[in-house]
Amino acid sequence: MPKSGGTVKTPEYKVFALKYAGPFTSPVAKVLLDTDWDKTIDRYYYIWAIQGGGTTVVVDCGVRPVWAAQKNLKGYVSPEAVLARIGISAATVEHLILTHIHQDHAGGLELFPKATIYVQRREFEFWIADPIAKRNPFAKVSDPVAIAQLENLRGSDRLTLIDGDQQVLPGIEVLLTPGHTPALQSVAVQTAKGLAILTSDCAHVHRSFEIDSQRYSPAAGTRG
């Protein structure tokens, strides 16, 4: 896609990280493998908004207000309200990318009644159709109401099932990055500062990426 001079110009997007719940305090070892059992860490729940070229794309939809109330979710502000703070109406958002179908990322589906949903086919089929997903630990991290809402979209033009890496809009591409779930997807976005990649739960803390690159990069010369 030409940056300029061509007939189609790729928009340069802005990316907003929007906190909607937390802090949640847990042992460091829960987010950084077997490390610092005696220390704690605070984490928050986020969604993201991407804006540019006259378009808004929301990445993940948080949890629905009723679920948050039932669980007494700490520091909860409806994703609808956090989007409104930057002038976005959830009710009219046209594009919603789900990185994966854990409750804290896909539970707020009902807040986006107009959006086309983009999710990996393998992720969708696991949570909707695989009986294993109905058992713990999977059941514990999913929202059956939101999953039923998602299942109801099967076959409709509001659901786009994706196989692997794919452009969603010019300058916005989803990347298959499984591990945390069967088919978590990250989102690569062209911005004025270069390519931004929203990695969702590929790692819970940035330190994981630093450790990984130190330990496994070709320059490190060692593995393990």
Ligand SMILES: [Zn+2]
């Ligand atoms: Zn997750």
